[in-house]
Amino acid sequence: MAFFGWKNFGPFQVTSSLGHPIVGRNSTNCVVRGVVTPETSVNNTAYKVTVSIKEGSDMIEQAMCHGCQGATSGCKHVIAFLFWLHRRSEEPSRTEVTCYWKKPVLSDIKRLEPLRAAEMGGPSCSAQQTIDSEACFQEIVGKLKTLNIKNQLTPYIGIGIEPSLYDLIIHRSIFKFKEADGFEDAELFQSYLVSLMSSELCNNIEKETICQSECKLWHEFRFGRVTASKIHEAVHCKKTDGSLVESILGARRLKDNAHLERGRVLEKSVLQVVEKELKTKIEKCGLFLNSEWPVIGASPDGLNNTHIFEVKCPASEKTVTNYVKNGSVATKYMYQMQIQMFFAGKENGYFCVASPDFESTRNVQIVPVVLDRALCTDILTKAVVFWSNTIFPVLFKMV
Structure with a gap:
């Protein structure tokens, strides 16, 4: 809705x-x-x-x-x-x-036949609304606020979460930017977005989105942003209207399949094995934002005091090499790990690849990764150029 x-x-x-x-x-x-x-x-x-x-x-x-x-x-x-x-x-x-x-x-209704505009009659007297819908809605909003009730309506009317957090949702911030007579300039909009952000707000967003894909706000804040999982594609993308742009804008959804479902089911079990192997406690985390790079986001699968953790669950031995080859993380996922570490404020990370027969063997290949700040800056700079040239123009016209 x-x-x-x-x-x-x-x-x-x-x-x-x-x-x-x-x-x-x-x-x-x-x-x-x-x-x-x-x-x-x-x-x-x-x-x-x-x-x-x-x-x-x-x-x-x-x-x-x-x-x-x-x-x-x-x-x-x-x-x-x-x-x-x-x-x-x-x-x-x-x-x-x-x-x-x-x-x-x-x-x-079995079938809706097309109707010409000339065939449409004017509104009848009986069709006139007798209830003041605006007053009714405002009465409902007032009750929700007074009683501090959270339900299906509250995400749409700004109840139950600090209002300033909502300002960092991309499509809402662009709407306010345009209301303030902002013109179509990606760099100017990013400066405006930075002015709304603070370390405290970014920390609150991470806490509010800790359930990740099960959390509505997690999807809201990701919309229109280049996330770590897509940043390798963004850096190398040459099209302005391809599938990557559509997926960032929510127009294309990755079809669910047995392999994706397996990954979701196994993620928790894989992290438990990693915890036991490394003798550490892995905590859940939400979406990390950074005021220096306001149109980028990152959501690791877990973290502790010193590391972030990213889990992959390939379905066959052949696809394992898409993630790790000769003990090294594939470039696509190295980009993802680097941005996740950078945004989470960690110097190290673990790339955890479950064996295709993990259900029976419980084997996980754990590859340590060290933060490379120079590489991160290069990746982020190129990703922002992609966002400015492809995502921002579409978003600006949408609101």
């Missing part, structure tokens, strides 16, 4: 996308269940949504969307259902009982 996505929940969309509500009540709670038809795929199975409300105080204790991939970080199906409940609660009492036990209107 976009930042201003709440405005999309007009009376028709909310009413037409929801159906089959069920109400269950006991002495303490009222539980309402319903189904919400996804507006982008009206013929797909509807999502089941449940809302639990505390009787007496009318407080929402829990709101969940079942079977939705975005449910863990919040999805708009729950919000649509809550808006539907809110509108039902504001309806005047009537003698006639309205039946809500019916299929969502959207679920009956």
Whole structure:
């Protein structure tokens, strides 16, 4: 859902996308269940949504969307259902009982035929909105702030995190830069971004994003930035509109497969083996930013007081040499390690490559890496040139 996505929940969309509500009540709670038809795929199975409300105080204790991939970080199906409940609660009492036990209107749409502009009629009187949506939204925001509630809406309205942290999200900072009459100059924008950054803010961002890919903010701060895992490609990229640019801007997503899934599953186990081998404790970490290089970011898989750790899990013996050959880290991953060490403030790192048969052997090749500051400066300088020429122009036009 976009930042201003709440405005999309007009009376028709909310009413037409929801159906089959069920109400269950006991002495303490009222539980309402319903189904919400996804507006982008009206013929797909509807999502089941449940809302639990505390009787007496009318407080929402829990709101969940079942079977939705975005449910863990919040999805708009729950919000649509809550808006539907809110509108039902504001309806005047009537003698006639309205039946809500019916299929969502959207679920009956089989095919949308194109409609010419000339065939569209003007708005009817009955279609006029009677509820002040802006006042309703502001009332909700006020309650969220007063009660310090974190839910699906809070990331979009700046609640639950220090406001200045949000200013370091690239697309938001560009928006503010343009509002301040900034023009399309990548170097000038980076100077503006540096003015917003501090060591304290960068440390707070690292703490807030410690869950990495499971954290929404981690994705927000990475958007539009060249990260350590892509920096080798960025340094050598000659295209201004290729797959690398698309992936940095979120337009291209790496397809998941069994090898990637294996890497995610094994990462924790590999680090445990490394801990035992090196007799050290490895801590989780988030996204590291650096005020000197504001459009670059790095997220090691772990760290301790002196080292960062990066884990790779090749699927076959043939692909092991893509990572380590003759005891040396491949250039692509050496670039990644160098930037991770530089941003994390560590002089050393360990490149940990799990054996293809790690599940049975528990073997891990651990290669030590030493920080090379001159190499880092060269890499970062070239990466910023790439960002200025390819990423910034697109971002500037987007907001």
